[in-house]
Amino acid sequence: DSGVTQTPKHLITATGQRVTLRCSPRSGDLSVYWYQQSLDQGLQFLIQYYNGEERAKGNILERFSAQQFPDLHSELNLSSLELGDSALYFCASSVGGGPGRNTEAFFGQGTRLTVV
């Protein structure tokens, strides 16, 4: 168990809908990262938050948004869903936001999103 909790584990929804994925980082971790992994693909970096503020942005679509709350949990909102958004969405957390001690990211088990 990595200590990173993602809910829900599975989600099935229809095209055009909106969903929210939730991530609780490890205790003490300030950074949260979101990644998208389509079937048999690598991990695409979406966005990073550090202590409530957006720190880095990757290939995140405009239909997607995220935030990190004061208690450091994070939510990823996906709207106007398309079939191609079906993927495994990972959240990861780390103590820092960059190089330093204990900066490796620990991953949650992912949320498997299926858009039908």
Add this chain to the structure above:
Amino acid sequence: AQTVTQSQPEMSVQEAETVTLSCTYDTSENNYYLFWYKQPPSRQMILVIRQEAYKQQNATENRFSVNFQKAAKSFSLKISDSQLGDTAMYFCAFMKPGKYIFGTGTRLKVLA
């Protein structure tokens, strides 16, 4: 822009043998971290090993070790005494402030 390249999409190794997975990266930074993650069929992402760029000594974790060549920007993973449970996708990752980039992965199959 930073990139991470894993040139071996698939590899196989006999149980108890040794295998090396390759990773190269491109950066102009001097201070960064490198990692190897394992993703078994369960699709959980598991940290295998990490290397700080400022350290010349190669990292080792039990049967896993790296060959870090900073000048060549190479970071290979060696798995000794391969076990069936090592069958997984292996991702190389690069980290610096604001960037945590993964390679496309190498699918490793350990054969009985």
